Amino acid sequence: MGLNFSEYESKWQKKWAEAKAFQAETTSAKPKYYALDMFPYPSGSGLHIGHMASYTPGDIVSRYKRVNGFNVLHPMGYDAFGLPAEQYAIQTGIHPAITTDKAIASFRKTLQSFGFSFDWSREISTCEPKYYKWTQFIFLKLYERGLAYQKEVPVNWCPALKTVLANDEVIDGKSERGGHPVIRVPMKQWMLKITDYAERLLNDLDKVDWPERTKEAQRNWIGKSEGARITFKIEGESETFEVFTTRPDTLFGVTFMVMAPEHPLVKKITSQPQHAAVEDYVLATSRKSEVDRKATTDKTGVFTGAHALHPITGEKIEIWIADYVLTDYGTGAIMAVPGHDARDFEFAKKFNLPVKRVLSPAASGGGEGGDELPFEGEGTLVNSDFLNGLSKAEAIKKMLSHLESKKLGIREVQYKLRDWLFSRQRYWGEPFPIVNFPKAGQLGVPVNELPVMLPEVADYEPSDSGEAPLAKIADWVNYAGKPGFGEGEQGRRETDTMPGAAGSSWYFLRYIDPNNDKAPFSPDAEKYWMPVDLYVGGPEHTVGHLLYSRFWMKVLFDVGLVTHDEPFKKLAHQGMILGPDGQKMSKSRGNVISPEEIAKTHGADSIRTFISFMGPLDTDKPWSPTGIDGVKRFLDRVGRLVVTDDGQYVATKDALPPATEKLLHKTIKKVTEDIESMSFNTAIAAMMILVNDLYKAECRSELALKPLTQILAPFAPHLAEELWEKLGGTGLCSLAPWPKYDSTLCAxxxxxxxxxxxxxxxxxxxxxxxxxxxxxxxxxxxxxxxxxxxxxxxxxxxxxxxxxxxxxxxx
Missing domain, CATH: 3.10.20.590 (Ubiquitin-like (UB roll))
Incomplete structure (x- = not known):
């Protein structure tokens, strides 16, 4: 018999495990290389082809770096806390830990069956107490530095799921999971002060080798703006309110004000005739998610009946509320300049509010559409008192000086970035290591009491009012004070849990020292392994996980626990594998590809190689049944250069024809350079050309087949090991030094x-x-x-x- 992938794939997986072939050395004189894949959430539905597309690139690079003399750390773990397991527990009564462990076992089996060279001795799961002990430890560091605090904020509350949802968990006003209605309500929540790091998060993007689109997305999300905070008085009231604007030069063009419906002054300033309309509008807004409010194009609003006073002219200006203004963006109120802002103009036209021109394009040389309003181009100030005739830059400078001299406003830098809402009214998450005492106040638990273990509960549902399931466990919630920590008092533990992003914001650090029970990681391990040299994952995490991880790393740097303030040196995004119909894979479309089913007929190596061959790494690519057939034929042809279908060994020790020798060295050079640049598709194409030439030249010399096997190994490691053994190679092909090429033969x-x-x-x-x-x-x-x-x-x-x-x- 010839080569049978169903036999040799399991054979080599077993041999790799027995040899501990991919375990990183704790300390080494070798240069280190840390290759990391974004770890999966262990769902009951198992791994899909998208996971294979995510993990294959990092494995190719890891295998390549390992045989080029690097001490490679390539770990795997599980982002195991989260809502899906909890919802399943609510439906079935089965503890989330049980379903999570079952899913992890399934994931591990699948990953091992695809030959990924993970160091399984470093496997982690964020839901294990020995892991989340250190998540709680890091939270205490944030808390000690004043970066963790509680505040009443508007949140996305899902009555059906009885929990707060992040913005990315809400789609069209409904929960992503279950499609339940979501409303906005004020709730006391834990927050992390990521805004304190906005400037560093922005500037330090210049330090990393990331796709420019990803860096630009983070810059836009952080959203640095320079402008003025201006104070407005309210007619007949003692209170004032503030707005932030990047265009203080247009202050004379303000014709109305808009507050967020949740603004704390709305109730107080609303006149009696407008009370019912305002109350109805506020209620309607609470049923909209923040995402929907930002995306809406239909302008709605209600007049409060109150007026602001223009800070310079004293003119009365109507105060409206509208859902496109958000209370936690800026100051929760804006000054509307409809003559020079399209959004304000649409609102003004709909509600018949005045529009003023304060910028003239004609005075600055004219411009297309300049005579029409709104005019949003560059211009010269008109109808603006002491600003008339000035350019935008000159007018901003003069207005800022005027506002500061009259104590009407101040210069200010603001960011769109907001503090990280860090509470969940769920069971399946890390408990907060915080105790509230009547006299001693709010205290972080002593480190020697970590982890604060997640207790058993009778049911996993929050209360209708939103109180978390942990609140029902009296003997866990109630905490007896002790010397130095609430002595003589009865304390109460925090009953919310942390979001899933808590454990994933530092997991890359735990891999470097996963069995340390004295610290989250040792200083020596951090100094040696960090930062991550290559991080591979989807672009959907750009302004979530990637931003949060950078924030936590900078905090740990400031605390003195790490020596680097950026976690990921190089970042690569893999494209999405689409269904054969070119559409995103989904069960409803019936176009989902199961990697395990394909592996039964084509082998794991064929899937790995086809994923690499489909196109450039970062592009979306449709799955092609005929394409993977072609890749399998290619691998079969490589095998038949060594062993025929009837099992005959046909490799020879002949010298290479000069033309073949030249092509071999050019191929080694090409594959080497392409793996370095992660251009995997062209590397495979080059090997296909070499294989065609070997058949054409009727060359089966070991002098060509051994190096061919080695350069194929990162893509098709099982086949490579089998051929390497038959060719008489020393040791494992996965550890054999990478073949050298002769540059003179490559010319x-x-x-x-x-x-x-x-x-x-x-x-x-x-x-x-x-x-x-x-x-x-x-x-x-x-x-x-x-x-x-x-x-x-x-x-x-x-x-x-x-x-x-x-x-x-x-x-």
């Missing part, structure tokens, strides 16, 4: 250059790389299009650089 003997006549391209010729000018001219005259222009004459001048250019000058 081309001939080169194609263009022929120009009087600077105009007329054709191409193929020459030896060191051909003389006479040889180049003779070859050019044989090109019909060149000969036609020369018309039998010799050129008056020849400009020739060997291997680069030939330009014939004819007068």
């Amino acid at each position: 081309d003997d001939t080169v194609t250059i263009g022929v120009q006549v009087n600077g105009k391209m007329r054709g191409t010729i193929e020459l030896g790389v060191t051909a003389s000018e006479e040889e180049a001219l003779a070859a050019a005259k044989e090109v019909s299009t060149v000969a036609a222009v020369l018309a039998g004459k010799n050129p008056d001048k020849v400009i020739y650089k060997a291997g680069k250019i030939l330009n014939l000058i004819v007068k």
